[in-house]
Amino acid sequence: xxxxxxxxxxxxxxxxxxxxxxxxxxxxxxxxxxxxxxxNFDDPGTYHFYFGDEKGSPGTIMTFFPWKNIPKGRxxxxxxxxxxxxxxxxxxxxxxxxxxxxxxxxxxxxxxxEYYLKFEDPxxxxxxxxxxxxxPLNTFEFNGVTQDVAIKGFGGAVLYSGxxxxxxxxxxxxxxFEKVAEENMYLRFRSQGDIGNVIDVPVKAFPRGEMGAxxxxxxxxxxxxHDDQQDWRQYxxxxxxQPTEILDRQYFTSIYFREWGGILFEIATDTPGFDTxxxxxxxxxxxxxxEWLEQHRNQIENIVDPVEVREVKPK
Numbered sequence: 089x090x091x092x093x094x095x096x097x098x099x100x101x102x103x104x105x106x107x108x109x110x111x112x113x114x115x116x117x118x119x120x121x122x123x124x125x126x127x128n129f130d131d132p133g134t135y136h137f138y139f140g141d142e143k144g145s146p147g148t149i150m151t152f153f154p155w156k157n158i159p160k161g162r163x164x165x166x167x168x169x170x171x172x173x174x175x176x177x178x179x180x181x182x183x184x185x186x187x188x189x190x191x192x193x194x195x196x197x198x199x200x201x202e203y204y205l206k207f208e209d210p211x212x213x214x215x216x217x218x219x220x221x222x223x224p225l226n227t228f229e230f231n232g233v234t235q236d237v238a239i240k241g242f243g244g245a246v247l248y249s250g251x252x253x254x255x256x257x258x259x260x261x262x263x264x265f266e267k268v269a270e271e272n273m274y275l276r277f278r279s280q281g282d283i284g285n286v287i288d289v290p291v292k293a294f295p296r297g298e299m300g301a302x303x304x305x306x307x308x309x310x311x312x313x314h315d316d317q318q319d320w321r322q323y324x325x326x327x328x329x330q331p332t333e334i335l336d337r338q339y340f341t342s343i344y345f346r347e348w349g350g351i352l353f354e355i356a357t358d359t360p361g362f363d364t365x366x367x368x369x370x371x372x373x374x375x376x377x378x379e380w381l382e383q384h385r386n387q388i389e390n391i392v393d394p395v396e397v398r399e400v401k402p403k
């Protein structure tokens with residue numbers, strides 16, 4: 089077991105197609121809250137959306153860079169294969185009906201004695217739902233998704249690694265996950281958190297993935313605060329990996345490194361959180377820019393497409 093332990097997944101960032109389609113699916117269909125509407129700090133003409141629970145809690149945040157004309161990617165080695173969302177016990181039947189009502193194909197699967205409902209978002213991102221008792225209910229309710237069935241956050245993820253045993257070793261002896269099971273060529277790891285805490289690693293080889301719409305860009309693990317972040321950076325460097333400098337992402341600070349299986353890992357702080365520039369009851373309503381981009385607001389607002397949070401109905 090590692091000397092340092094992450095609580096689990098902080099957020100997962102993926103690439104999407106058109107921005108309004110992205111919001112309509114994750115808010116209108118899946119019932120998550122748009123907790124922040126900002127831009128990609130490295131490409132300010134592109135949105136960066138954050139979806140999560142009512143407060144934007146660590147372990148619930150799915151983020152996207154939407155590009156209107158980006159080619160479809162290919163999910164494969166060096167990427168998150170499936171992003172796993174967790175729902176309350178007894179909620180899968182609701183979700184199967186709801187997704188089918190929206191003409192979204194679903195597939196059922198069982199592994200590690202858990203039932204999974206697998207499907208894709210409109211741009212091909214591979215998702216799955218699983219029921220678990222752990223984790224608080226999501227109190228955000230929207231468009232027919234009530235808190236008794238609402239997505240609580242991440243269950244975890246399935247990592248498609250180019251070197252599965254090395255990735256597994258880093259999870260266990262670097263990030264502090266515990267190996268808890270092995271079944272049908274899958275390794276299962278669990279962290280100490282109550283959400284975003286289960287990671288599965290298939291040991292079989294996958295063809296190399298290609299970045300594009302419908303693929304995950306990176307997966308981020310939780311650090312407590314800035315001091316813990318500094319410890320993580322030193323610790324990861326000591327493992328022979330090459331983390332970036334600590335970068336200010338406005339709502340958390342981050343380091344990035346590519347692990348031995350080719351997956352881009354991030355470690356992000358739980359603090360300061362998403363209510364630093366707008367109150368909890370107004371999260372996601374306005375386009376928020378960091379101080380260094382405010383001078384370009386008019387230009388940015390003229391580049392990005394107008395979007396809205398709206399209820400959507402099955403066609």
